[in-house]
Amino acid sequence: MNMHIRNGMRTGMIFAVVTIFLILIGFEITATRLIGGRIGNNADSQAVTPANLLIFFGFLSLLAGVSAARRMEPDTWGKVLQAGLAGGSVYGAIIALFTLLIGSIHAQGIDMRKYLASVSPEDMDFYLFEQSPLNAALIYLAFFLVTTLLFALLAKFIGHSPARSALDASLKRLQNRLDQIDWLTKLRTSRYLRYAIYAIILVTVLLIPQFAGQYWNYTLGTVGIYVLLGLGLNIVVGLAGLLDLGYVAFFAIGSYTVALLTAPEPHNLMWSFWAALPVAVIVSALAGVLLGIPVLRLRGDYLAIVTLGFGEIIRILSKSDVLKDFTAGPRGVRDVAQPILFGKAFNSDIAFVYIIILACLLIIFVTNRLQNSRTGRAWIAMREDETVAQAMGINTWKAKLLAFAIGAAFAGLGGAIFASRNQFTGPEDFSLMVSINVLAEVIVGGMGSIPGVIAGAFVLKGLPEILRELENYRILFFGALLVAMMIIRPEGLIPSSRRRLEMHIDQEGPDSEGETIEISPTAANQASSSRQSEL
Amino acid sequence: MQSAAPPHVKTPINTYRIVQIIIGVLFTSFVVWRLYNVLFVQAIYGADTWVRFVLAGLILGSVYSLIAIGYTLVYGILFMINFAHGEIMMLGAFGGYFVFEAFAAIPSSDPNINILNAYPWLAVIVSFIVGMTVASLSGYFLERIAYRPLRGAPRLVPLISAIGASTFLQIAAQLLFGSQRRNYANPALLERGSGWTVTIADKPVIITYTGIFTLVLSITLLIALYTIVQRTKLGRSMRAVAENKQVASLMGIDVDGVISRTFIISGALAGAAGVMWGIHNGLVYYFIGFIPGIKAFTAAVLGGIGNLPGAMLGGLFLGLIESVGPPALGIDFQLKDVIAFSILVLVLIFRPSGILGQVLSEEKV
Numbered sequence: 059m060n061m062h063i064r065n066g067m068r069t070g071m072i073f074a075v076v077t078i079f080l081i082l083i084g085f086e087i088t089a090t091r092l093i094g095g096r097i098g099n100n101a102d103s104q105a106v107t108p109a110n111l112l113i114f115f116g117f118l119s120l121l122a123g124v125s126a127a128r129r130m131e132p133d134t135w136g137k138v139l140q141a142g143l144a145g146g147s148v149y150g151a152i153i154a155l156f157t158l159l160i161g162s163i164h165a166q167g168i169d170m171r172k173y174l175a176s177v178s179p180e181d182m183d184f185y186l187f188e189q190s191p192l193n194a195a196l197i198y199l200a201f202f203l204v205t206t207l208l209f210a211l212l213a214k215f216i217g218h219s220p221a222r223s224a225l226d227a228s229l230k231r232l233q234n235r236l237d238q239i240d241w242l243t244k245l246r247t248s249r250y251l252r253y254a255i256y257a258i259i260l261v262t263v264l265l266i267p268q269f270a271g272q273y274w275n276y277t278l279g280t281v282g283i284y285v286l287l288g289l290g291l292n293i294v295v296g297l298a299g300l301l302d303l304g305y306v307a308f309f310a311i312g313s314y315t316v317a318l319l320t321a322p323e324p325h326n327l328m329w330s331f332w333a334a335l336p337v338a339v340i341v342s343a344l345a346g347v348l349l350g351i352p353v354l355r356l357r358g359d360y361l362a363i364v365t366l367g368f369g370e371i372i373r374i375l376s377k378s379d380v381l382k383d384f385t386a387g388p389r390g391v392r393d394v395a396q397p398i399l400f401g402k403a404f405n406s407d408i409a410f411v412y413i414i415i416l417a418c419l420l421i422i423f424v425t426n427r428l429q430n431s432r433t434g435r436a437w438i439a440m441r442e443d444e445t446v447a448q449a450m451g452i453n454t455w456k457a458k459l460l461a462f463a464i465g466a467a468f469a470g471l472g473g474a475i476f477a478s479r480n481q482f483t484g485p486e487d488f489s490l491m492v493s494i495n496v497l498a499e500v501i502v503g504g505m506g507s508i509p510g511v512i513a514g515a516f517v518l519k520g521l522p523e524i525l526r527e528l529e530n531y532r533i534l535f536f537g538a539l540l541v542a543m544m545i546i547r548p549e550g551l552i553p554s555s556r557r558r559l560e561m562h563i564d565q566e567g568p569d570s571e572g573e574t575i576e577i578s579p580t581a582a583n584q585a586s587s588s589r590q591s592e593l
Numbered sequence: 594m595q596s597a598a599p600p601h602v603k604t605p606i607n608t609y610r611i612v613q614i615i616i617g618v619l620f621t622s623f624v625v626w627r628l629y630n631v632l633f634v635q636a637i638y639g640a641d642t643w644v645r646f647v648l649a650g651l652i653l654g655s656v657y658s659l660i661a662i663g664y665t666l667v668y669g670i671l672f673m674i675n676f677a678h679g680e681i682m683m684l685g686a687f688g689g690y691f692v693f694e695a696f697a698a699i700p701s702s703d704p705n706i707n708i709l710n711a712y713p714w715l716a717v718i719v720s721f722i723v724g725m726t727v728a729s730l731s732g733y734f735l736e737r738i739a740y741r742p743l744r745g746a747p748r749l750v751p752l753i754s755a756i757g758a759s760t761f762l763q764i765a766a767q768l769l770f771g772s773q774r775r776n777y778a779n780p781a782l783l784e785r786g787s788g789w790t791v792t793i794a795d796k797p798v799i800i801t802y803t804g805i806f807t808l809v810l811s812i813t814l815l816i817a818l819y820t821i822v823q824r825t826k827l828g829r830s831m832r833a834v835a836e837n838k839q840v841a842s843l844m845g846i847d848v849d850g851v852i853s854r855t856f857i858i859s860g861a862l863a864g865a866a867g868v869m870w871g872i873h874n875g876l877v878y879y880f881i882g883f884i885p886g887i888k889a890f891t892a893a894v895l896g897g898i899g900n901l902p903g904a905m906l907g908g909l910f911l912g913l914i915e916s917v918g919p920p921a922l923g924i925d926f927q928l929k930d931v932i933a934f935s936i937l938v939l940v941l942i943f944r945p946s947g948i949l950g951q952v953l954s955e956e957k958v
Binding site for chain 1: 891
């Protein structure tokens, strides 16, 4: 069989499976509601109409058509037509068969929710356009066949129209001309521009809470705490290269320290927040060292599993009845003190946003200074190759313990603020998912890069809040996003320059964007050799 | 040989020895004190209770072993933690669950008895076949979609991809099948809680059918797997790929194919473990794979990752520790995971390569 027809059929099959999956988890209804709310401009009447359902399916077939058309080289109109036809017919046929099957089950009056939790009878009626299964199947067959074919042809048309190539060419010319202007290049690489941009960002960040509502301030605070955690883990994983899956333990320790010191129950110590805060940070750092000592000799994945175990130990201990008198057990600690400054209590979300921003700024400053210090360079050397680092005279034990301690201290700070903001701390806040989320944040953002970690926190914690209508689906997409991200852009959203070089060493040399100027040829060589050793 | 370290640099090995000795002495004295206390001072448990604990531990451990094999096989070949392996086990458990439900729904000629109880062994066999197939297929596609594009990427990248896949599978199962806990409808033959009664120290001890079934079947599967890896051509090529991918491909081995097959085999074992988990423990929902997955990985590390007998032994050992450890040390049962993870930390401090030593060289780890 011809290659392009086979590719078309494969595309059709993949998209059919994805579509069936989306229908089985009931996503088509949510999507229809979203489309109805957004496009129809009437958010209150949640317009669930067949037209909106078809818009959603049309979007899927758009993707299918484009990917069916994209897969062949060299492509002619005839091949695109064949591929689109093959893809569309396979897509339509599978969906039609599925519709027949599920429709006939539905037509017998069986409620499928006992086994398929998201397929309710009302949703089924809607999906079948209130028609008989056969009619609905025919509608879907025709719909997917026609739209996939059309979109495939459209993709070919847009991809090869003269307008597009002209646009590309003029963009390139503009780029070249801009590169030739001297002062612009200087401005682009100058540090003052960077400072100016930082200042603008800072002012914006400081102003946002004034205008945002309570809910958004709360969300912003959560994102900020995750920035704190991410920056701490960034030191352990991103700089020192120690894979830590139990990072939540230090978050928990910081949180519990403040809670136990300030709350009336179970110890009635009633410290003030400001007195408890440094204690929490120090206790967390000590816990980091304590964890660090036994795992000093371990590398890579062994370290990951031990730290994971440590995180679980802390959570289980805080939850258990054994330590009930000490940590209040599964009930958690209530009435954690909130900070008081100049006689004014910080008890609103907006006040906490400012505290968190302040803490973030402090941590960013510290991280930045550490990164470029002797210690930071020792960490990076250790990350790249521990044996060589040791041979170069780096005391890897000291460096590792320091990384654990500082990372843990940041997490402790985050935990302290977290407990105080919620006025509560309990074992349920410290599940393994927190560690995984923070790790994902560091890696999605870009390991070893401060702006990357901040971006990661916004993507992984802020974006889901914006997409709140998607409920559980957003966690599903979070998982899929992680996989996709690792395949498409493993170096992260805003990678550190060194990391970018490592990941793309075979494709490109050092490019001349603002940040990369500090990279010397030796760094590139180092990156390439480390990659070779890893293979 | 020149001595490398200048005099002012402390050699880290000595410090580490001291740490090891301190931790070792503390731990041993703690265990001896608790054991003495429980066995001779308090003596709350009779012989029958201990037998029950050991049996429960062996059964749990055999399931851990099956899952741990999957981790070890994949780790041995790709050097990555397949974080989604527990979720594959969960999908296998769901596969078996639906087979039992389907059998129970079909009426038979005798109105008092449904097909499930009319042909119990057929139902069990079909449920295992379906569960293992579902899990194998998910394992295969997991590798194709989430791991294969990442060959040759730095070590953290596939790990994150695996975490993403794990989240995805878990939530997908939640959205598809709902979050309620479902009861596994065992055939009456394998009813939970029923079994042979043995008298030990004048007290009855029930040896459950499901437990013995799980134990026997998983040991059979472990032996089968070991034979495959040691004796067949596929096993030989798997070992070759684990040793050195490049050289293996030069020898005419289809590396990608072998990796796919590894995922299929480990998926099948995880699927079997999932169905057993359902039959023995009786509950299935979207989260059941997560904790056993982590435990099984712990077991694989305990035994020495990349080492097949190590994974089996590690699984049994971990199961025993979890079951016998809390009563033996007189510690609350809530803390069984704490004991399991502490053992892991201790093993790694004293023998970082696991109980059975390692097959891998240090650079690979």
